[in-house]
Amino acid sequence: AAGVIQSPRHLIKEKRETATLKCYPIPRHDTVYWYQQGPGQDPQFLISFYEKMQSDKGSIPDRFSAQQFSDYHSELNMSSLELGDSALYFCASSGGLAGGELFFGEGSRLTVL
Amino acid sequence: SQKIEQNSEALNIQEGKTATLTCNYTNYSPAYLQWYRQDPGRGPVFLLLIRENEKEKRKERLKVTFDTTLKQSLFHITASQPADSATYLCARSKAAGNKLTFGGGTRVLVKP
Known part of the structure; x- marks a missing residue:
């Protein structure tokens, strides 16, 4: 079965640079979520989209933005990167015949030097 | 605001025993x-x-309970195996399609 696809899997950036993460949800899922997980922490909700419209917003810095496109893939854009942005970024999707559970991708590991 | 918490201490358990994890909410x-x-x-x-109107759910060797009086969910892994070693996260959501808020996770180590 198709899963959530994230790219790139690993990304190394310098401070103040910009990074873009991509997410391809499971087909026919209508909601996409972005989470950030720092070392030793649990995933923290950033933002979600339902049918391409922003549906909820969490602790997402103003330097970050996200959108969902007509083909349902989503991108998380991070600018003016800081050392503290180094983390695993997970995309998840839900909907269709799923019962409320989220399906997570394998994550994108961002390292800011 | 509502909080959800898990025991942050790692759980070490012998293979074959039942692991029980706790998730409390306010x-x-x-x-x-x-x-x-x-x-x-x-x-x-x-x-x-x-769901909040359910008491118990099972799936193979896994069982979860929901006690609204104690404001607690218990997660059981029966006949635990070394392959069960991982971090287990509980999370709450208001409805299907809503974001998850996680409780911190509990690391489980099953020793052979």
């Missing part, structure tokens, strides 16, 4: 309590979901 009951497994550097994987 204030009102979440509509959904969900349990996920996460291996190091990997994405969380859904295990079980229980």
Whole structure:
């Protein structure tokens, strides 16, 4: 079965640079979520989209933005990167015949030097 | 605001025994309590979901209970195996399609 696809899997950036993460949800899922997980922490909700419209917003810095496109893939854009942005970024999707559970991708590991 | 918390101490257990993990919440009951497994550097994987009007759910060797009086969910792994070693996350959501708020996770180590 198709899963959530994230790219790139690993990304190394310098401070103040910009990074873009991509997410391809499971087909026919209508909601996409972005989470950030720092070392030793649990995933923290950033933002979600339902049918391409922003549906909820969490602790997402103003330097970050996200959108969902007509083909349902989503991108998380991070600018003016800081050392503290180094983390695993997970995309998840839900909907269709799923019962409320989220399906997570394998994550994108961002390292800011 | 509502909080959800898990025991942050790691749980060491002998193979074959039952591992029991606790997830406590404050204030009102979440509509959904969900349990996920996460291996190091990997994405969380859904295990079980229980609604606030349900008492118990089972799936193979896994069982989850929901006690709205104690404001607690228990997650059991019976006949534990070394392959069950991972971090287990509980999470609450208000409804299907809503964001998850995680409880911190409990690391389980099953020793042969």
